[in-house]
Amino acid sequence: MSNRAVDWWVGIFVLLGIAALAVLAFRVGNLSGFQYGQGYILHADFNNVGSLKVRSPVKLGGVTVGEVTGIRIDPKTFQAEVSMRIDPQLKLPVDTGASIYTQGLLGEQYIAIQPGGMPQDLKPGGTITLTQSAVNIDQLIGQMVFSKAEGGSGGSSSGSSANAIPNPPGQ
Amino acid sequence: MSALDFIPELGHRVRESVPRLGAATRFLVLGLGRPFHRHFSIQQWLRQVYGFGVLSLALMVVAAFFTGMVLGFQGYYALVRFGATSALGTLVALSLLRELGPVLTALLFAGRAGSALTAEIATMKATEQLSAMEMMAVDPLAWVVAPRLWAAVFTVPILCVIFDLVGIFGGYLIAVPVLGVDSGTFWSQMQSNVSFRGDILNGLFKALCFGLVVAWIAAWQGYSAQPTAEGVGNATTRSVVAASLAVLGLDFILTALLFS
Amino acid sequence: MAASDLIEIEQLRFSRGSHRVLDGVDLRVRQGAVVAVLGASGGGKTTLLNLMAGTLRPDAGSIRVQGREPAKLRRSELFALRRSMGMLFQHSALFTDLSVFENVAFPLRRHFRLPETLLRKLVLMKLEAVGLRGAATLRPGELSGGMGRRVALARAVVMDPILIFYDEPFTGLDPISVGIIATLIRRLNDALGATSIVVSHDVGETFSIADYGFILAGGKIIAQGTPAELRASESPLAQQFLGGRPDGPVPFHYPSAQSFLEAMGLKRWEAGRS
Numbered sequence: 001m002s003n004r005a006v007d008w009w010v011g012i013f014v015l016l017g018i019a020a021l022a023v024l025a026f027r028v029g030n031l032s033g034f035q036y037g038q039g040y041i042l043h044a045d046f047n048n049v050g051s052l053k054v055r056s057p058v059k060l061g062g063v064t065v066g067e068v069t070g071i072r073i074d075p076k077t078f079q080a081e082v083s084m085r086i087d088p089q090l091k092l093p094v095d096t097g098a099s100i101y102t103q104g105l106l107g108e109q110y111i112a113i114q115p116g117g118m119p120q121d122l123k124p125g126g127t128i129t130l131t132q133s134a135v136n137i138d139q140l141i142g143q144m145v146f147s148k149a150e151g152g153s154g155g156s157s158s159g160s161s162a163n164a165i166p167n168p169p170g171q
Numbered sequence: 172m173s174a175l176d177f178i179p180e181l182g183h184r185v186r187e188s189v190p191r192l193g194a195a196t197r198f199l200v201l202g203l204g205r206p207f208h209r210h211f212s213i214q215q216w217l218r219q220v221y222g223f224g225v226l227s228l229a230l231m232v233v234a235a236f237f238t239g240m241v242l243g244f245q246g247y248y249a250l251v252r253f254g255a256t257s258a259l260g261t262l263v264a265l266s267l268l269r270e271l272g273p274v275l276t277a278l279l280f281a282g283r284a285g286s287a288l289t290a291e292i293a294t295m296k297a298t299e300q301l302s303a304m305e306m307m308a309v310d311p312l313a314w315v316v317a318p319r320l321w322a323a324v325f326t327v328p329i330l331c332v333i334f335d336l337v338g339i340f341g342g343y344l345i346a347v348p349v350l351g352v353d354s355g356t357f358w359s360q361m362q363s364n365v366s367f368r369g370d371i372l373n374g375l376f377k378a379l380c381f382g383l384v385v386a387w388i389a390a391w392q393g394y395s396a397q398p399t400a401e402g403v404g405n406a407t408t409r410s411v412v413a414a415s416l417a418v419l420g421l422d423f424i425l426t427a428l429l430f431s
Numbered sequence: 432m433a434a435s436d437l438i439e440i441e442q443l444r445f446s447r448g449s450h451r452v453l454d455g456v457d458l459r460v461r462q463g464a465v466v467a468v469l470g471a472s473g474g475g476k477t478t479l480l481n482l483m484a485g486t487l488r489p490d491a492g493s494i495r496v497q498g499r500e501p502a503k504l505r506r507s508e509l510f511a512l513r514r515s516m517g518m519l520f521q522h523s524a525l526f527t528d529l530s531v532f533e534n535v536a537f538p539l540r541r542h543f544r545l546p547e548t549l550l551r552k553l554v555l556m557k558l559e560a561v562g563l564r565g566a567a568t569l570r571p572g573e574l575s576g577g578m579g580r581r582v583a584l585a586r587a588v589v590m591d592p593i594l595i596f597y598d599e600p601f602t603g604l605d606p607i608s609v610g611i612i613a614t615l616i617r618r619l620n621d622a623l624g625a626t627s628i629v630v631s632h633d634v635g636e637t638f639s640i641a642d643y644g645f646i647l648a649g650g651k652i653i654a655q656g657t658p659a660e661l662r663a664s665e666s667p668l669a670q671q672f673l674g675g676r677p678d679g680p681v682p683f684h685y686p687s688a689q690s691f692l693e694a695m696g697l698k699r700w701e702a703g704r705s
Contacts, residue, residue: 003214009225010217016228017329020336021371027358028264028339029367057363064363108364210541299524305486306518307538307590308510314541 039066039085040124044098049080050109050134052100058084058111065090068111084111091121092128099132109134195391198316202390205317210310212318219322223284227330234279235272235334239341242266246342247350256352260361263342268365268374269430272335274422277381280327281414285389288319289410292393293403301394316394320386327382328375335374373429380425381418388414437462437594437626438483443492445478452478454650455492460643465620465627467637467658469672470647476630477521479647480596483628484516485509496594514542517587518596523579525571525586531558532567535586542590557585560622561615577608581615588619595620597629601636609633613640634673638662646672 049071058066066086074081086092095116102109113128122128205211246262292315295301301311339361346352365371389410396406438460445453452475460466470476481487482494485501494500496516501509525534535554539545545553558564561581571579580600587595597616601609617640620627631637638644638658646654646661646669654661654669662673670676 003217006214006217006221010220013220013224013228013329017332020332021375023336024268024332024339024371025367028268028336028361029365029371055366298527299520299522300526302486303518303520303524303526306484306513306516307541307586308513309538309541310510 039088041069042084042086042092042122042124042126042128044082044084044111044128044131045074045077045079046082046098046100046131046133047079048133048136049082050100050102050136052082052109052111052134056108056110058086058113060090060113060115065113082111092116093118094120094122094126095130096122096128097130097132098128100134102135102137191395194395195387198312198391198394199320199387201312202316202320202387205310205313206321208310208313208317210313212314215314216318216322219318220326222287223280223322224326224329227280227283227326228333230279230283231276231330231334232337234275235267235337236341238271238275238334239263239267239338239343240345242271242338243342243345243350247346247352256350257356257360259346259352260343260357260359261364263346264339264361264365265370267335267338267342268370270374270422270426272331272338273374273377273381274418276327276331276334276378277385277418278415280323280330280382281385281389281411281418284323284326285385285414286407286411288323288386288389289393289396290403290407292316292319292390293396293398293406296394296396297398297400297403299398316390319390320383323382323386324379325382327385328378331375331378335371369430376429377422377425380421384417384421385414388417436460437497438628439493439495440483441493443479443482443494444490445475445482445487446490447478451650453482453489456647456650456652458645458652458655460626460628462626463620463624464642465617465629465640467641467644468628468630468647469632469634469637469644470630471672472632474647475650476632476647477598480518480598480628480630484513484518484596514590515592516594516596517590517592519580519584519587519598519600521599521602523571523576523583525574525579525583527571529571530567531563531569531571531574531582534571534582535589537586538590554589557589558582560588560619561585562611575608577604577611580604580608580612584612584615584619588623588625591623593623593625595623595625595627597627597631599631600629601631601633609636613637616640634675648672 052068052071054068054070056068057064058068066084068082069085070083072081073079092113093116095118097114097116099112099114100109101112116130242263243259246259246266247256250256250259250262292301295315301315304311304314343357346357347354392406392410392413396402436459438458440456440458443453443456443458444451456479458468458479468476468479478487482489483496483501485496485504488502494502496512499508499512501512504512525531526537529537532554535557536550539550539553555564555567558567561584563578563581563585566574566578566582571582574582584600595616600612600616604612613636616627616629619625629637629641638661641658644655644658644661645652648668654664654666656664661669664670664673
């Protein structure tokens, strides 16, 4: 094997590796951390964030438009304050709402935003005020079983409203 | 009395193995430092990358393809009971990227390239080629060992990336056309759950560590082999066994450190 | 005389494990000579070569090669010293992944940056000297034992060393190859103005080319002198070795803790009979 042939093969091998890494990065992994690098920050306060985590997706109409960057407790209001980074091209009205939903029955949780109709947009660093907390499935099942046992027929709808904070408009 | 015999035996083993371990560590440090030596040759390094990487590629691709297909089947039958087949892409990708890719690449590498590396160096020792180099004032660590160590460190992560990708593709071929999982769900679930740094790069870091450890063990076993035909054979066997166990043990430690 | 001694060894001792291989060796080698070190197999001859080349360190005593002690040099200094040495190994030790030409060129390529044409000339000159210029493109695996040894010889002298070691250069060769190697050792030594040390147990061939000889037995030099003097020596050990007698001061039997009868389980029977 001549040196030149070895050089060629090794070069091809390295290029293959780089190509494979690129495919992995863009097709398999989410490079969203880089994608939303220049996005702007919004905050939202929830009573209960459930199992929401940092890097959980933020979706609008099912499309991922950002990610959660931080979750902390506001020591004054005792609410969970969630920070998220939003796609800079997306301007959201001030009366936008945010809810925490679950993907499927057992999937991970994400924030769904419902845009409002006001003409003014939320400024970077602004706060979404209309929020709906995570649905606590244990609580929900407990209530259902409880209401069934009581024999009441209106119990099923009260289960979801017990956890709901003001419903966002436009739902 | 005899029940306690293992205590002096243990002490004896420790006394024997500490200097050996010290010599092996010294060997690694010297070997890794040799690229700055005047007898280190890029051409030799390239030849080893060719031998370790290009010539192992077909083996890796075939192994990865089958691993991915098996993962596709097994994952599907496990998830279908919970009605969670939409998570199949995530399962295949994470299994490969975090564990199976780096570990299987390293084990196959130990079997294919590691054993050959041990046999080559041990034979060079047995036929006095290493002594001849010493006598010609050429440092065997720089000319023989360093290119091989660095080639392994460079090659195994590349093999691992290719293994990951081919494996995921194999899983996809089973999941989507054969088992009827929705193609969009397969990829989007994977994308939203696989993190580039946390999963892909950490997996490759594992592969890099495995490559170094396999090459270290293989080269050291060859270098310290008895210079006889039997010694070469023993060293080769020991090299594969020790390197495989080291990969699995190190995998546990790295997983605990990286993914916790 | 002492000023031109290339190698001076005094009271050299060396052990492998509990086995004392060399037990007080004194040896001097004059510049320009072909010197034979004879001794039984396993008698420490190769060890002595390794000590001179600095690949082993003595337990006690001193070795001076060109006025320097290999064991006390730093690695870089030792390597500098070795560039003026050549060694022909018992098994040739050719690099099996390189062609004959590249084997001979190896030391030159590693130590100098020569233009390819000059390098080619130097290498082919050495191959011509050993009669194998035509085999330059062959691989070591395609060579016979004798040809391999000649290529290794060309490689050992390609740096024009002033000191050449030969470790059992005649072992395992047919009589023609032995004759060729012996002639080459003498001719190269004189052509290069080098000093050669031939370690061997082949008395006849070695004495035919050597200027001076040492006989090593039991870890000591038991006789030295010119070949003629050694042949005339009255030392029983030297006579046993040179005459090739199976038993004598070097016993035929490897020492054993048990007597033969004990080992065969006959001791009791013998005791019972008496």
